[in-house]
Amino acid sequence: MDILNCSPTQWYEKETELVELLQNDTLWNQIPLLNVNELHNMKDERLVRFRGMIQDMHGPEYYLEKFEVMKADGQQTETRHGKYMDITKWEANETIDMDGPSAVKSERQTYVAISIPAINSWASKLEEDKYKLSNLPSSSTSVPVQMKRPLEDMETDEAESQVVEQSNSENKRQCTQIPKPEASNVVSQEHLLNFPIPDSSGKVCHLKVYKNADLLKLNSVWEFVGFLSVDPILANHDVDEEMNDVEFQTHNPPPSLVPRIHCVSFRTLTHSNPLVTTDKMSSDRMKIVQKELLIVLTQLMLGDEVAAEYLIYHLISEVYLRKDFMALGKFSLNISNVPKFENLDFVQELYKFIELLTTKSHYLAMSLENMNKLAFIPKKDYTSNRLTSSILQMSANTHFVLDETKLSAGKLNEAGINGVKALANAIKNQKTLYDFTYYQIEFDCDIPFLILSEGKSMLPSDVHVVLDPDDMHLKTFGEILEAARHFLKPELLNEIRVYLTSARLVEYEISDGIQEMVQKEFVNMRQRGNVSGDDLHNLLVLARLVCISQGKNTLDEECWRKACVLEESRKKRMTR
Missing domain, CATH: 1.20.120 (Four Helix Bundle (Hemerythrin (Met), subunit A))
Structure with missing residues (x-):
């Protein structure tokens, strides 16, 4: 069977055999990757892949796994299924029996997955070059004769469905659903996408998970394979009377913006580096690459080799074990005595190289305005019944660079004070506090923090290094930056990228x-x-x-x- 063109019905009928086939990595990687391909070029009800972080978890969803369809003569019946799809289809001369002897009602879990936050442009570009498909035909979702209906709506009384029978020129009958009027409150696209940090190329998917859902934890990163569901009728889903307008729109966004994926399989991602394959970098090669990296970072650290070494160790650090409430392996680094230049910003120039070397990173200027306005703590929004993301909702091994040199004199408001507390807790305990209004819950995180400051940081750190710059390097820092860019030729740059991930493994x-x-x-x-x-x-x-x-x-x-x-x-x- 051609698994790439398999339908949900074919998968349901031969699931055991097809799941086994999907264990083949070559076949897995042939499935179109939604992250790098345009949604309008992907076919509805065809297998796609999506790499993302679990951003939120919705409640269980009930659907008809099996139901009976009765022909117009009332004699013939046929059992059909609704697994791995949002829409059930039947002909105009057929009726649905939800309570027949073969009917089975089941539940599936719903998750919100977003593109991996803070992934750097070089990694995205490599992934796009590898998996972007060309000459994909545009998908077509128009169905002129069949009746379509969301499976969840079939749980309601059939008498409530609004159907109009029309006659065409050939006296053939077709059924169409009258769309519900649009909700009075229209939520923004930014609200629906709900990224922790702005991401113009990021994507969001609603995942329908049928098995092993307990493995999916908040902020964990996975690669999912499932059937894409982008039928426009989903935008006209019957309004749930138990939901307000904002909640309904949040949980039922337009599929053209937030597609649904009915998962048939998923794998955990131990890293997000597209350059790292199953072939490991040898220890001899790692020693050579480390020396090259040390040369570059020593120059960027203004001739301070000790600071450069600590920076390398920070870049390969991670929490490898949690024991007795301790996160073992964390290595937050505070580099103080950061110099000021007339025409260059030392921290931002350093971050450009960190961004170039690491797979995931984020820079935050700790200005008074940012600290007082930005949301650091994810918060439950009970109006829309969803978790509103924040800056600290990051996946493991996302390098967070805090620029304390931008903090000026002034007063922190309540949000700013809470932001500082949230950062301090994440640095010290590798835990992020989530605000559920009536109570708070701590979730584990694994975010390596690099704090750059003039004096010792007001935030805690595992290691504090006082930068010891060389006078000659201070005078020629602009030229050093140019030389470092020239030194990092593409081949060496990619080796360093592989090295930083390989060391962690x-x-x-x-x-x-x-x-x-x-x-x-x-x-x-x-x-x-x-x-x-x-x-x-x-x-x-x-x-x-x-x-x-x-x-x-x-x-x-x-x-x-x-x-x-x-x-x-x-x-x-x-x-x-």
């Missing part, structure tokens, strides 16, 4: 012998000076990052020593 462990060595070292440190348990924890996190930065999956004495030297050098600067 290294499986890491500590042997018993190394554990004993670390314990002895820590005892000696305690005897030599004021060293706390937190210092040991920070050293272990740093040593792990030193290790995986070189592609090593087991901590050795060399990496441990290097971590100790780096920490000693960093702390000396803070006492000057």
Whole structure:
């Protein structure tokens, strides 16, 4: 069977066989990717893929999985199904029996998925080049003879449906549904898309999930395969009397703007880097690429190699384990003593390179205006019965750059104070607070924060590095930027991009012998000076990052020593 042109009915009849076929990666990747293709070129009720983050979860939806269709003579009946589709179709001379012996009512879960937030343009471009299809025919959804009706509407009394019978020139009968009048309040497109940060190319889908829905957690990233549902009749869906106008429009947006996808399968995405394949970068190659990256970042850090090294470790950090309410592996970094230039903005120029190297990142100028106006905490909107997104609703490994140099004198209002608290909580605990008005819930996050400031940041951090710029680099920073761009030729740039993702994927462990060595070292440190348990924890996190930065999956004495030297050098600067 041609799985790419399979219909929902064919899938329903041979689901076990087709799900097994779909495990083939080559076949999976042949399915059109909605993220990079125009919606009007995609066929209704055909398989599509969508990569996205779970932004919201709606309540369960009830539908007719099976129902009986009776012919006009009242003698013949046929069992049909409504799985993997929004619209059921029947001829004008047929009637639906929802209570027949073969009728089955089921439920499916509904989720809102959005394009992965903060994904950088180079990654989007590579994905588009790889998966954008050409010469796709425009889909056609006009059906002149068949009657169409949303399956959920069939749960209501048949007598309530408004149908007009018309005669055409050939005395053939056709049935059309009278559209409901438009709601009095028209919600904005921005409201319907509900992105955490503005995204002109982003897309939103409503997912209908039939199995394994419990795997889909808020803010997790997945790739979905399912049947596209974009029939215009969905825009004329019968209004639910239990919903107000805003809620109805929010949950039933025009399919031309927010298509529905009836999922048949989905896979978790461990990363969003289109350059990283199943072939791993060797540890020898990782060491070489790390040295090249260190050269570039040392120049951008104005000749400060220690700050450059810490920046590398920050860029490959992630929460690898949660234990006893602690997020192990987080490595938020505060670089202070950031210089000011007359014609250049150091932080913004640095961010341009971070944006160029990392797959996902977001820059936030912590100006008084931004802090007082922007929404940092996702909030439940009970009027539209949905979760309104915010800046901190990000997927794992999204690099968040906070520019504290933009914070000027003034007063933070209540929103600004709450924003600072939300940022501090996310940095310190890797948790984001969600506001449900009557109560608040914390959700885990994994956002590496880089805070750039003149003095020590007002926000917490795991590591504070005082930048030690070289005078010559300060005088020639403009030329350094040009040289760095020239140095990062496309081949090296892509290797660094692969390196930063590959380091995060290294499986890491500590042997018993190394554990004993670390314990002895820590005892000696305690005897030599004021060293706390937190210092040991920070050293272990740093040593792990030193290790995986070189592609090593087991901590050795060399990496441990290097971590100790780096920490000693960093702390000396803070006492000057």
